[in-house]
Amino acid sequence: IGYLVRRLDENTGPSNFLRYAFHLKPGSANWVMLRQKFIESFELMEHLPDSSRRTQNRTTEAFQSTLDNWRWDQLVNEPDTDFSLPDNARWAQEIIASGLQAEPRVVTPIIAGEEDTQATHLFNSTDPSQPNQYVGTWTAAEESAIDVALKCAADDETSWRKTTAKERSAILHDVANEIRRSRRDLIEIALAEGGKIIPEADAEVSEAVDFVEFYRKSVVHIEEMQDLSARPRGMALVISPWNFPIAIPCGGVAAALAAGNTVILKPSSETVLTARRLCECFWEAGVPKKVLQFVPCRGAAGGVQLTASDKVDSIIFTGSTAAARLIQQQTPRACLLAETGGKNTTIVTTMSDREQAVKHVLHSAFGHSGQKCSATSLLILEKGVYQDEAFLELLRDAASSLTVGSAWRLETRIGPLINPPSGDLHKAIVNLESDESWLLEPRIDKNNRCLVSPGIKMGVTANSFTHQTEFFGPVLGVMLAESLEHAVTLANETGYGLTAGIETLDDREQEYWKANIFAGNLYVNRPTTGAIVLRQPFGGFGASSIGAGIKAGGPNYVTQLMKFRTSLIDVAADLKNMHNQELAEFGTTLLEARRSDIKATAKQIIIQALTSYDEYAYREYNRVHDHFHLIGQDNIRRYLPVEDLVIRVTQQDEAYEIVLRMAAAHAVGARVMLSHATAVHEELLQVLIGFTQHWKKPATQIVETDGELLERVARGEVSRVRYARPSAVKDGTRTALEAHNVVVMDAPVLVNGRIELLWNVREQSVSDDYHRYGNLGKRATEIRVEPL
Incomplete structure (x- = not known):
């Protein structure tokens, strides 16, 4: 019925005959108009193309270096294979035939740039479609080899961390092309080892290309910010799952490399062969094997040796919530980025x-x-x-x-x-x-x-x-x-x-x-x-995320893999011209108060920070974004203020660090809740809270010990705590907060609003198919883009 209604709607449009049929008279204006349209259409028949507009052909496509002068927000997603085209259908059949006849693959770890030929623990990879059929063998890295890999990644002998974002971007552009060229091989291995039917595996390859292209551009954009100095965290450990054996490990590796980190990839033991083939795409495109090491492990011991190492600076994990929490307990100092389960x-x-x-x-x-x-x-x-x-x-x-059946059957x-x-x-x-x-x-x-x-x-x-x-x-x-x-x-x-x-x-x-x-x-x-x-940047709330919850495939993801410093720039900042008048009045009142605890340098920091917060709140955080404007589909990227955020004030905090955290939360509409122990900056806090009484949501404070804060956490009243520095968080307090899945934010307070405001929001993606069987309704006149 929906299709018939759509056809009726189209054929009764202003340019179609049916609209006029019931009242049409020879010689009338409508008659003349329709007659002319018929003549014009008849004359155009000779020029009507008879070939398909769909020209994708996986058997003949070539991958050339393309123009690279686009920004991250101009990403054009890699198209999936159109299997309705005869050439691509034959290509799929060739994958099946080739895979069924393929010789078993043999895979070893890559440790410190070399094949680990000393590994003796041999394991078989089986085909879920044919559980008695082996598709390859792999050796697990042993304890001594893991130690070597960790040292190599920490030492960064190739100086990858010293390369510029643009230098890394050029290499990763070649990686993306290598993945494009390897689409068939990656699909075949994921089918054999992971049981993925061809359309599912094909979409993964497209996503992997998108991750590489997008993350490299995201880092270039960040490093171009005037008041921001970025550097990599150091060494990233990527722990990938078996259910998306191509896209998810690729995303983690690409983000970490783009940000300048050295990387160890520990793939799921169920899909080691696929992960190895993916790594080859990176190596063949120019990423050194000492920068990206391939360390498959079997059993808990190898994984714990990696996650518990003090050489690891970041852990990118995708898997169950229970496993993520276990890793969180094991790791002494690493930043954990965990995408976990969902009901x-x-x-x-x-x-x-x-x-x-x-x-x-x-x-x-x-x-x-x-x-x-x-x-x-x-x-x-x-x-x-x-x-x-x-x-x-x-x-x-x-x-x-x-x-239901074997992944080797196209049906x-x-x-x-x-x-x-x-x-x-x-x-x-x-x-x-x-x-x-x-x-x-x-x-x-x-x-x-x-x-x-x-x-x-x-x-x-x-x-x-x-x-x-x-x-x-x-x-x-x-x-x-x-x-x-x-x-x-x-x-x-x-x-x-x-x-x-x-x-x-x-x-x-x-x-x-x-x-x-x-x-x-x-x-x-x-x-x-x-x-x-x-x-649709991806990531969840609650038990579906551990860590800051910044979305994969979004413009903020790479920031978690970097460390930042901000500097004062010689640019005149004027609080009078801010978009947020409450924030402007807060800053003006504070600076005119002539308090002795707000030093001259701190005043300059506050002015630059408040103007930056206001500008990024206006341009990025307080509005919705649709970067694609597809016909029939809205894809909204938006931010939600965190209402149960706590700003924890400690004795070592500088006055401006308190002011900036308050301002950042208020700029994005989050509640400003100050928490502190007795006699900690009490006079200053009273004054600052007084300056917020004209806000729609004035700042509040709670005088409480760490223990009392944890009691509120246990009651579910707090989801994030913002400290001014890592040393402000006692080890026992940090452990207790993380046990309740509370996000502990302890990065230095930044003047740059693009980064600082992130701690006060949750990212959310909304995808809405607003068309009805192709009928766009009242939105038909909007200028939109055709999807690939």
Whole structure:
């Protein structure tokens, strides 16, 4: 019906005959206009092209160095393969044929620039589609080799950290082209070792290219800022998962290298061969093997040796929340950037297009057999939909029709699990709780236990095992909600906050949901998986993130892998011309107070900082961004102020450091809560708080010990604590804060607002398919860009 309505709408447009047919008279103005259009169109027939506009051909494409004079916000995403084209379809068949005949690969660690031929612990990589079939062997780095790798990365013998951002960018541009050239090989290995069907692996290669191209440009942009001096943190450890064996390790490695760090890649033991092939793309393009080392490990010991080393400055981890918390306990000093799990929801209201909802939910829940951290795991149906037997039958029938099988078969839509079901996933497959029933019962293939058909559970209740547990497999729980408000409450009760989707055609419901759902990536009337670099920067809230939570594939990600200093610049700054008048009056009042604890140099710092904060709040943080303006789809990148932020004031803090942290929080709309022990800067704080009484949200203070602060943390009243320096955080306090997943922000307070304001916000991505089967409605006249 939707398609027919669209065709009717098009054919009744101003330039089409049907619009005039019922009242058309020979000789009238409309008659003359239509007659002329017919003649013109007839004359143009000779020039009408008869070849396809789609010219992509993976068998013949060449990758030349292209113009490199674009900015990070002008990124053009790498197109996925169009398998509807005959040449590309044959290319896919060739991948299958080649992979089935391929000789097993042999992979060894690369330690300090050399093959580690001394490693003796040999492991097999198996094919999940054919569990008895080995696709290769690999050796694990031993304890002594890991020590050598750590020393090599720390010493930086090649002086990678001293290279400029532009020098590194040029090398990474070549890396991106090498990945483009290696698309076929990477797909074949990911299929064989990771069980990824070709379209899933193909999209990963595109994402990997995007990561490399985008991060190199992001760092160049940062290093061009006048008042900012950037340097790499030092050595980065990238710990990558098996479910995205190409894109995720590539993203971590590319970001760390672009920022100037030396890197050790420790891949998942399930997909070592794929990670090694990815590293070869970096090495062949010019990244030294001493700069990017490949250190596969088996078992906990090797991983702990890496994460517990005091030589590691940053850890980029993607995996389970439990594993991330364990790493956080092990690492003594490294900055942990962890993208973790999710119990993701899609809400379907009575105002939805129900056929479209089924299509999107199945894609979100069962793509890659549900082995995505972004996969929909809970389907929350408003009562009218939950009781709609036709909807449930459509959902059941569509899910049961998905082809489950070997990744080597092109018709397969649900490939194998990486391993046979175990733990929580096995429990979810074989057990029902008291109120649950199967709408569609999953089946484990007797000949290959990695093959599991989709399962859909009805009757999931609040706080049940299915409601609260991440399964990481093809099991979808269905919950009943009395209203949209109830549905949002159920969705927010999981403790996670990675992705969330809603299916509704009601703008009011969409706005309510966007304002109240707790998740980092929001999707309206579209699937919840498949985030694209810069288009939908990726990362979550709550238990779905450990660390600052800055989004991968966004313009801020590389900042976590750098250290910054700001300097005073000889530029006249005027508080009178600021956009935020409350902030301007705060600064003016403070500077006119002539306090002895605000020194002349500090006054200059405050003036430059407040003007910088105000400018970046206006240009970046207090507005929404859509860098693509695609036809039919909004992709909004926005910032949310952190309302439960605490500014912890200690005796060693300078007066200007207190002022700047207050100003940064206020500039982005965050609540200013000052926390300090008795007799710590009490007089100054009273004065500063007095200067904020004209704000809509005046600053407040709490006099409390570290222990009392931790009690508030335990009650869930605090999510971030901003200190002025690392030494201000006692070891025991830091450990206790991190145990409650509170973000400890202790980087030096910066004058530059582009970096300093980051600590006071959460990033959120909102992707909204606003078209209806191609019909753009009232937005048809907008100037938009066609997607690739």
